[in-house]
Amino acid sequence: xxxxxxxxxxxxxxxxxxxxxxxxxxxxxxxxxxxxxxxxxxxxxxxxxxxxxxxxxxxxxxxxxxxxxxxxxxxxxxxxxxxxxxxxxxxxxxxxxxxxxxxxxxxx
Amino acid sequence: xxxxxxxxxxxxxxxxxxxxxxxxxxxxxxxxxxxxxxxxxxxxxxxxxxxxxxxxxxxxxxxxxxxxxxxxxxxxxxxxxxxxxxxxxxxxxxxxxxxxxxxxxxxxxxxxxxxx
Numbered sequence: 001x002x003x004x005x006x007x008x009x010x011x012x013x014x015x016x017x018x019x020x021x022x023x024x025x026x027x028x029x030x031x032x033x034x035x036x037x038x039x040x041x042x043x044x045x046x047x048x049x050x051x052x053x054x055x056x057x058x059x060x061x062x063x064x065x066x067x068x069x070x071x072x073x074x075x076x077x078x079x080x081x082x083x084x085x086x087x088x089x090x091x092x093x094x095x096x097x098x099x100x101x102x103x104x105x106x107x108x
Numbered sequence: 109x110x111x112x113x114x115x116x117x118x119x120x121x122x123x124x125x126x127x128x129x130x131x132x133x134x135x136x137x138x139x140x141x142x143x144x145x146x147x148x149x150x151x152x153x154x155x156x157x158x159x160x161x162x163x164x165x166x167x168x169x170x171x172x173x174x175x176x177x178x179x180x181x182x183x184x185x186x187x188x189x190x191x192x193x194x195x196x197x198x199x200x201x202x203x204x205x206x207x208x209x210x211x212x213x214x215x216x217x218x219x220x221x222x223x224x
Contacts, residue, residue, distance in 0.1 A: 033213065043199060043215040086151065094203075095141060095164065096213075098151040 003027050006087050006099035014107055019074040021102045023087030026068065033096060034061050034072050035086040043086070046072075077106045112216035114200050120222045126188040129219045132181055133202030137214075142175055142185050143199040145218070151199070157183065158205075190223045197221070 004025045013019055023032070034046045047054050047061040049070065054061050058077075063070040074081055082105050088096040113132040121127050133140045141156040155165040160177045168175070172191070177183040187194055200216040 035215075042217040043201075045213055045215070048213065088151075094139065094205075095153045095156050097153075100150050 004099040010103045012105045021072045023070045025089045029089040030091045033088040037084045079106045114216035124189045129185040131183045131200030137202035137204045139203045141201045145197045192223045
């Protein structure tokens, strides 16, 4: 079993829909990262969470440390949100362990 | 800061040739990581350094892979000899153990390696 599990693996939605991507992990961590990767592109860090909730524009990330679970939400989704979203867990500034990613496609 | 800088962006080489990937981390960051991304296995850690010292190289596939960090502003990942199964995107990342938002965890743009 992978240390970091994401669901769903693939998600297709219509523009404007509310999107939720889930991440569960099985190891003790100090922080959880949500990353975004566009096709053929680099990796951008969206959020780092150690507790609670963070919001940036239309993106919201939450984490429940007791349940070892995090969610990434996108409100009013747009085709430019189409990308692979990767959950990664780590300890402080040290190495990350990655989920397999969720491929999101938003159709106009 | 220009971010984490990797070179080359793309590399096509013949099987058996030596390949050297380069990375310049963000100034002041004390951790440097080399990751590999493939369709089959996703993102995997190869090796990471703290203050230029290799800490964990358990992800290095085999002796054909080696990494160095001669100073705080430069690291190389070398594959010799290269094989087709080494084809992947190689990412370098750096971070700051001093803390703060996200520890400054930043990825480079990656090097897409194709071994034919």
